[in-house]
Amino acid sequence: MRFFTAAALLLASVPAVLGQNATLLAGLISLLNDAGLSQLVNVTSQVNTSAAGPSVLAQLSSGGTYVLFAPNNTAFQQASSRLPSDLDGLTDLIAYHIVSGNFTGVSTNYTNTTLGRTLLSDPKFVQLEASGEHQVLAWANRSDGQVHVLNQLNDTIVTNATTYGNITVYTIDNVLTIPETFAQTVPVNNASLFSTQAALSLVSVPYYNSSTNQTTNETLFEVLNSGLHGFTLFAPNNTAVQSVESNLTSLSSNQTALITLFQNHLINGSTVYSPLLSSANSTSAAGEPLTFVLNATGHYVTSGNVTARIVQPDVLLPNGVIHVIDRVLVNVQSDPSAASSA
Numbered sequence: 001m002r003f004f005t006a007a008a009l010l011l012a013s014v015p016a017v018l019g020q021n022a023t024l025l026a027g028l029i030s031l032l033n034d035a036g037l038s039q040l041v042n043v044t045s046q047v048n049t050s051a052a053g054p055s056v057l058a059q060l061s062s063g064g065t066y067v068l069f070a071p072n073n074t075a076f077q078q079a080s081s082r083l084p085s086d087l088d089g090l091t092d093l094i095a096y097h098i099v100s101g102n103f104t105g106v107s108t109n110y111t112n113t114t115l116g117r118t119l120l121s122d123p124k125f126v127q128l129e130a131s132g133e134h135q136v137l138a139w140a141n142r143s144d145g146q147v148h149v150l151n152q153l154n155d156t157i158v159t160n161a162t163t164y165g166n167i168t169v170y171t172i173d174n175v176l177t178i179p180e181t182f183a184q185t186v187p188v189n190n191a192s193l194f195s196t197q198a199a200l201s202l203v204s205v206p207y208y209n210s211s212t213n214q215t216t217n218e219t220l221f222e223v224l225n226s227g228l229h230g231f232t233l234f235a236p237n238n239t240a241v242q243s244v245e246s247n248l249t250s251l252s253s254n255q256t257a258l259i260t261l262f263q264n265h266l267i268n269g270s271t272v273y274s275p276l277l278s279s280a281n282s283t284s285a286a287g288e289p290l291t292f293v294l295n296a297t298g299h300y301v302t303s304g305n306v307t308a309r310i311v312q313p314d315v316l317l318p319n320g321v322i323h324v325i326d327r328v329l330v331n332v333q334s335d336p337s338a339a340s341s342a
């Protein structure tokens with residue numbers, strides 16, 4: 001058990017050559033304490049004794065523009081059993097609550113969603129296409145008039161907002177969850193075709209692992225869960241899959257066609273969040289064009305002669321992103337030359 005006051009510890013370490021701005025941190029801490037966010041101050045002060053913590057606090061106090069998503073004390077109490085017990089884990093968690101960028105006056109980047117990069121880049125939690133890439137956080141104004149943080153198991157809303165210099169503090173009513181693996185995430189989001197471990201485990205694809213220079217046969221499930229670093233998957237929801245079940249059953253004896261169908265739902269190597277989808281037409285992993293339309297009625301993706309609506313954008317994963325769609329992109333065409341250059 002450590003006994004210290006949170007603010008004192010934070011300040012005590014400040015001279016340590018790490019570029020933390022003691023004046024700025026002291027002011028921020030005082031604001032957080034005044035706003036009743038003392039548990040956040042407590043946890044943040046513990047983080048300063050971890051390996052990466054001082055660097056996170058140095059960034060936050062650099063004078064740059066950040067949004068701090070600040071769970072209130074009740075949120076920390078409710079989360080106490082699932083808070084990481086180690087300081088490095090706590091540091092990662094705090095880093096995921098800090099988004100860099102100026103969102104003043106930016107209600108949304110995309111019709112319904114705003115995304116920003118957090119300070120979290122620990123490869124234990126982030127395996128996007130570029131090494132060292134930072135995980136994003138997504139939030140949205142909903143028709144209830146409140147700002148909701150997306151991809152959280154408990155609906156999480158911003159209950160107050162205040163600023164300290166260039167830092168915006170959004171008080172929230174839950175401790176955020178860092179995006180979890182494909183296996184942990186997809187069942188929650190009701191996208192069944194590619195989530196059913198059994199179905200995905202039936203189909204094997206050759207998978208080239210650039211770190212070992214070896215090609216192995218992996219199931220589609222393993223490829224999505226951990227093999228790929230950087231991908232965008234359009235995942236049909238259960239209703240969509242049920243409506244074409246007979247077509248899928250007739251394909252089930254044809255592994256090549258099934259793999260192609262699956263590949264036409266995937267952009268390999270790029271994590272494309274919803275704000276970038278409308279402008280960038282893409283090539284699927286099967287080499288077929290994917291085109292996008294954003295209009296007043298919604299956001300759509302087309303492959304072959306099927307157009308699906310994106311019903312839940314930006315389901316975040318450590319290694320990519322999923323957009324849930326309302327139709328299966330039944331397209332078994334492929335263009336291997338376009339696929340290999342994609």
Ligand SMILES: *[C@@H]1O[C@H](CO)[C@@H](O)[C@H](O)[C@H]1NC(C)=O
Binds near residue numbers: 004005006042043
């Ligand atoms: C900080 O949190 C720890 C763990 O929850 C607790 O034991 C400690 O009493 C808290 N310290 C302060 C100053 O609130």
Ligand SMILES: *[C@@H]1O[C@H](CO)[C@@H](O)[C@H](O)[C@H]1NC(C)=O
Binds near residue numbers: 021
């Ligand atoms: C530290 O932050 C304060 C404001 O919080 C600012 O006035 C000061 O210039 C900063 N110092 C450095 C060295 O950046």
Ligand SMILES: *[C@@H]1O[C@H](CO)[C@@H](O)[C@H](O)[C@H]1NC(C)=O
Binds near residue numbers: 035160161162
């Ligand atoms: C919101 O934050 C401001 C500034 O910290 C504070 O004065 C106000 O009481 C807070 N409101 C609520 C409802 O917590």
Ligand SMILES: *[C@@H]1O[C@H](CO)[C@@H](O)[C@H](O)[C@H]1NC(C)=O
Binds near residue numbers: 062063064166
């Ligand atoms: C806030 O940001 C502006 C522009 O990015 C910068 O000039 C200013 O020094 C920052 N303010 C603080 C208190 O760090």
Ligand SMILES: *[C@@H]1O[C@H](CO)[C@@H](O)[C@H](O)[C@H]1NC(C)=O
Binds near residue numbers: 101103275
């Ligand atoms: C969203 O907008 C903010 C503010 O302009 C910007 O910093 C951020 O990079 C944008 N996010 C995406 C994913 O485009």
Ligand SMILES: *[C@@H]1O[C@H](CO)[C@@H](O)[C@H](O)[C@H]1NC(C)=O
Binds near residue numbers: 102
């Ligand atoms: C943030 O953006 C707003 C609106 O565009 C602008 O007024 C403000 O100066 C910006 N702040 C910083 C620190 O750049």
Ligand SMILES: *[C@@H]1O[C@H](CO)[C@@H](O)[C@H](O)[C@H]1NC(C)=O
Binds near residue numbers: 078079153
């Ligand atoms: C969700 O909220 C419940 C009750 O408030 C709490 O016990 C649980 O730990 C929360 N779960 C998550 C993942 O935040």
Ligand SMILES: *[C@@H]1O[C@H](CO)[C@@H](O)[C@H](O)[C@H]1NC(C)=O
Binds near residue numbers: 036072074173
């Ligand atoms: C945290 O926010 C929730 C939701 O607004 C509220 O019910 C709870 O009382 C707040 N806790 C504290 C300590 O402010």
Ligand SMILES: *[C@@H]1O[C@H](CO)[C@@H](O)[C@H](O)[C@H]1NC(C)=O
Binds near residue numbers: 211212213
């Ligand atoms: C893989 O191959 C590249 C060049 O072909 C080589 O530089 C690298 O060392 C190899 N890696 C392993 C683990 O064999």
Ligand SMILES: *[C@@H]1O[C@H](CO)[C@@H](O)[C@H](O)[C@H]1NC(C)=O
Binds near residue numbers: 216
């Ligand atoms: C992968 O599967 C193919 C086709 O079934 C087979 O020819 C090949 O030997 C397998 N490769 C490995 C590394 O198991």
Ligand SMILES: *[C@@H]1O[C@H](CO)[C@@H](O)[C@H](O)[C@H]1NC(C)=O
Binds near residue numbers: 111143310
């Ligand atoms: C935005 O949200 C509203 C209501 O939740 C929905 O009707 C609309 O289709 C959404 N827009 C897009 C582009 O998804």
Ligand SMILES: *[C@@H]1O[C@H](CO)[C@@H](O)[C@H](O)[C@H]1NC(C)=O
Binds near residue numbers: 190238240311325326
């Ligand atoms: C799939 O999306 C459609 C269109 O939004 C919706 O009507 C249907 O209920 C969704 N199915 C599931 C299982 O969420």
